[in-house]
Amino acid sequence: MDNDMAEPDPSRQRNGVVEGLYGEFTDSLNSKVRYSVSLTESALTIQKISSSLEQDEVVFHLADCLGCRAYKVEDEADVGAFFTAYFYPFKRRWISTGMARQKVEQCFRVALVQDPLTNLQEAERWARAIREASIRQIPRRHDVKYYEVRRPCRVMVLVNPQSGRGQALQLFSGQIEPMLTEASVPYTLVITEHQNHARELVRETDLSQWDALVILSGDGLLFEVLNGLLEREDWEEAIQTPLSILPGGSGNALAASVHHYTKSPPVWGKELLLSCGFLLCKGLVTQLDLVSVHLASSQRIFSFLSLAWGFVADVDIESEKYRLVGPMRFLVGTLMRLASLKVYQGRLAYLPAPPFTPQNSSLCSSLPCGPNSSPNQNSRHNHITNSNHSTNSNHNIAHNSSNIAITTMRTEPQPVNQKGPPDSLLADLEQPVPDHWTVVNEQDFVLVLAMFQSHLAEDLFAAPGAAADDGFIHLLYVRAGISRLALLTLFMAMEKGGHLAIGCPHLVYERVKAFRLEPLSPEGAITVDGEMVEYGPVQAQVHEGIARLISG
Numbered sequence: 001m002d003n004d005m006a007e008p009d010p011s012r013q014r015n016g017v018v019e020g021l022y023g024e025f026t027d028s029l030n031s032k033v034r035y036s037v038s039l040t041e042s043a044l045t046i047q048k049i050s051s052s053l054e055q056d057e058v059v060f061h062l063a064d065c066l067g068c069r070a071y072k073v074e075d076e077a078d079v080g081a082f083f084t085a086y087f088y089p090f091k092r093r094w095i096s097t098g099m100a101r102q103k104v105e106q107c108f109r110v111a112l113v114q115d116p117l118t119n120l121q122e123a124e125r126w127a128r129a130i131r132e133a134s135i136r137q138i139p140r141r142h143d144v145k146y147y148e149v150r151r152p153c154r155v156m157v158l159v160n161p162q163s164g165r166g167q168a169l170q171l172f173s174g175q176i177e178p179m180l181t182e183a184s185v186p187y188t189l190v191i192t193e194h195q196n197h198a199r200e201l202v203r204e205t206d207l208s209q210w211d212a213l214v215i216l217s218g219d220g221l222l223f224e225v226l227n228g229l230l231e232r233e234d235w236e237e238a239i240q241t242p243l244s245i246l247p248g249g250s251g252n253a254l255a256a257s258v259h260h261y262t263k264s265p266p267v268w269g270k271e272l273l274l275s276c277g278f279l280l281c282k283g284l285v286t287q288l289d290l291v292s293v294h295l296a297s298s299q300r301i302f303s304f305l306s307l308a309w310g311f312v313a314d315v316d317i318e319s320e321k322y323r324l325v326g327p328m329r330f331l332v333g334t335l336m337r338l339a340s341l342k343v344y345q346g347r348l349a350y351l352p353a354p355p356f357t358p359q360n361s362s363l364c365s366s367l368p369c370g371p372n373s374s375p376n377q378n379s380r381h382n383h384i385t386n387s388n389h390s391t392n393s394n395h396n397i398a399h400n401s402s403n404i405a406i407t408t409m410r411t412e413p414q415p416v417n418q419k420g421p422p423d424s425l426l427a428d429l430e431q432p433v434p435d436h437w438t439v440v441n442e443q444d445f446v447l448v449l450a451m452f453q454s455h456l457a458e459d460l461f462a463a464p465g466a467a468a469d470d471g472f473i474h475l476l477y478v479r480a481g482i483s484r485l486a487l488l489t490l491f492m493a494m495e496k497g498g499h500l501a502i503g504c505p506h507l508v509y510e511r512v513k514a515f516r517l518e519p520l521s522p523e524g525a526i527t528v529d530g531e532m533v534e535y536g537p538v539q540a541q542v543h544e545g546i547a548r549l550i551s552g
């Protein structure tokens, strides 16, 4: 007999759930090496039983476990069966400093008796117990309210093969597909074929088939999916479909934000993909703010990430041609843009957020959080009414947009979306802003950047105080007059989120609920979620927590 399996102690069973298991197994590759293995509700503890009595104990937390499977090898002569558990603990990196999740497989050979079927059943019993316990142990923050994706869940994975360096499909098959298999998550892969493919698909698809929609691409594909969901007749229900972002682009801002919200040390590239893949398989869902953006042509689009004008938008667009260098493209673009720094004329006004109090800071975590909660949960903050007839004459609003150049857009114009939540904070774009809004005195800007999540790119931590569902727009603007060196210093500090603390007199940061931007410079670019939109007056308001995001 190769191993000796003790029955679980009946005193440690509750409602038929085994609370503890103990067994002795051999190494899957070397039958001379034996381990004692014990499973509790929270950990798998492995101890090497060596002839010299020297014992090494390793503890794996089930919160780091994605799954476990039992199997038998092809070899007819081998009566043993196997089980392998898949862990992704934080480990110190080999090359650079810091910690990141890394895959660790633990495989054991079960040879309890000479009967192969009995051994396989025992391996399956262990695999099931580890799987079930790891589902109960999900790493979660105590200050955030979650619900879980239904299990077993079915997910649709949308992959844009052109995104980033054009390797999204390889990233899927090399990294994500194995994780989904380990976690026993069935999936259907959809490879997008053209712009708006994903948007059209989610607009039409029967969403009851899917427990989550997964986007492996840049942020642009998620933008399409969100807007597709909000164009449906059943948008209120559709927008509550849990969404997962896996970084396949060159910016990957939401993926970096999601990782940051877990309070884990920062990671980039494949480590970020692995972190987001891990969160996807664990299936914890939080709320996600969306911002409705009104463009000059009356089009309304929904954004989850950012709106940029001036320096940031220009860098985003101009650095497109360097996408093969990945996230470095923003650094290259920033340096090039700094060389020809421009000033833009325009008007900016905003509705300030209520002053920060512990009560409103925890509001989001006390909101109902589940598939049936109301999508328009920001209504408690809607303290101004739509003042279409405001006579605010202090603001010399540009009514005529005929002098505004419309540049070529990456996003094709879509039909005007009448669906989605109403924007009760906004006046008509042709009317003055409501009286109680703050109008910025300056007209000369280097940049205006409205952030809805913490990161603008993997290494641009633009809004350090932002959370997925905080209900705020984090508005930053840089006034004209800043030197090139000061602007460079600002962006370098942004890498670690330190830009707000360096005392730059040209940088202003406000937490707002809504804003309006009216460019007066005849040429320029505005981007929403990294995609260029029509250039002209825009206004936006936040809708707190109306979408669902797989996070952790």
Ligand SMILES: Nc1ncnc2c1ncn2[C@@H]1O[C@H](COP(=O)(O)OP(=O)(O)OP(=O)(O)O)[C@@H](O)[C@H]1O
Pocket (backbone or CB within 6 Å): 160, 161, 162, 163, 164, 165, 192, 193, 194, 195, 196, 197, 217, 218, 219, 220, 221, 222, 224, 248, 249, 250, 251, 252, 323, 530
């Ligand atoms: N097969 C495809 N061919 C061309 N474009 C596509 C295809 N599938 C999707 N798209 C479009 O590509 C655009 C960009 O996608 P996305 O932002 O996801 O990747 P990306 O631009 O590489 O990311 P990043 O902005 O981080 O570099 C989206 O507007 C999307 O509609």
